[in-house]
Amino acid sequence: MTYKNHSGDTREYIWVTENSQGTKVALTQDTFEKHVIADHVNDKARELSYDYVRGTIEFPRFIYKDQNHYKNQRVRYTEQVYIEEYGHIQNMVIVVDTDREPNEVATWMVKSSLKQEKINGGMIYDSRANTKETN
Secondary structure, eight states: OEEEOTTSOEEEEEEEEEOTTSOEEEEEHHHIIIIIIGGGTTOHHHHHTHHHHHHHHHSOSEEEEOTTHHHHOEEEEEEEEEETTTTEEEEEEEEEEOSSSSEEEEEEEEESOOTTOOOTTOEEEETTTTEEOOO
16 A cells, blocks of 8 residues: 655555554554564564554554653554464564654564563553543
């Protein structure tokens, strides 16, 4: 799918969706092929979790600012996902660039623990509290 962004650039997207707050988020063909898969060929969990990425964007457990958000304009989406091949429920973390329209998925990872995820930048959305950042 080809999509023209706000600056008039044409980008190839695999999909474009909306998050729980109505913000458009997309996965580009280029990011998927050259970064998510090619840069992480030994990380099978990334490939196995692909089917969960769009749903996690649409219905995340949390959205929070990256610990370096004010420098890199990134936010993180989290959700728990079941990786059948591993027989485990894992934590999915999706990193999204917010300095473009639509926002774009930069990468994602599957973790057994979220202990290293820091919320220094601030919570944006908590699905259970149904809270939204107010600015």
